[in-house]
Amino acid sequence: MKLHREGYLIIFIALILLTIVQVGNYFLLQFTGWNWLYYLLSLGVITMLYLVVQFFRIPKRKCVFGENDIMCPADGKVVVIEEVDETEYFNDRRIQISIFMSPLNVHANYNPISGIVKYVKYHKGLFLVAWHPKSSTDNERSTVVTQHVSGKEVLFRQIAGAVARRICYYIQPNQQVTTGEEYGFIKFGSRIDLLLPLDSVINVKIGDKVQAKITKIGELK
Secondary structure (H helix, E strand, O other): OEEOHHHHHHHHHHHHHHHHHHHHHHHHHHOOOOHHHHHHHHHHHHHHHHHHHHHOEEOOOOOOOOOOEEEOOOOEEEEEEEEEEEOOOOOEEEEEEEEEEOOOOOOEEEOOOOEEEEEEEEEOOEOOOOOOOOHHHHEOEEEEEEEOOOOOEEEEEEEEOOOOOOEEEOOOOOOEEOOOOEEEEEOOOEEEEEEEOOOOEEOOOOOOEEOOOOOEEEEOO
């Protein structure tokens, strides 16, 4: 396991702030007879540092998928599988699969298919809770469309949540990408939407816990 580069500065700042809190905790409570409160606050400091560090963890995973497979782009829980009208790029009906990422999930995002990036756009927006029906269209988000070698296109969208305040993505139009390559990161709780062709085979169901680079979402036909 390694730490994501997006977390270096945040972890450093958290370490400094929590060290200051712990030093104050030591001098104010350890010598005043409030030992139980000192140990309780010390446990809280350690827990906070652990949570910050684990949020930016990147576990080692082997990514093995077939040419037509659609790989899960993020860790989390499947909360939506439905047909929708996609109006930003396709202007037609698509199968939407939404994956909610809690603050405890790994938050790196990965390309679900190999192909050529045809469209990349960032949208400023609101910070509604990630499961809100309008979060896909009203929240801060980024949209990427990749064209598969078959000619079919898959749209995937990073969506900020009520806690998330920064979406990071690292790909550009006309770039060749490969299934399982990292393409972005969302800080502190969020959601990923996949918009797939209607004839796609779907291998997951609502409520499934999924993992990036491991779970097969479906298959392009």
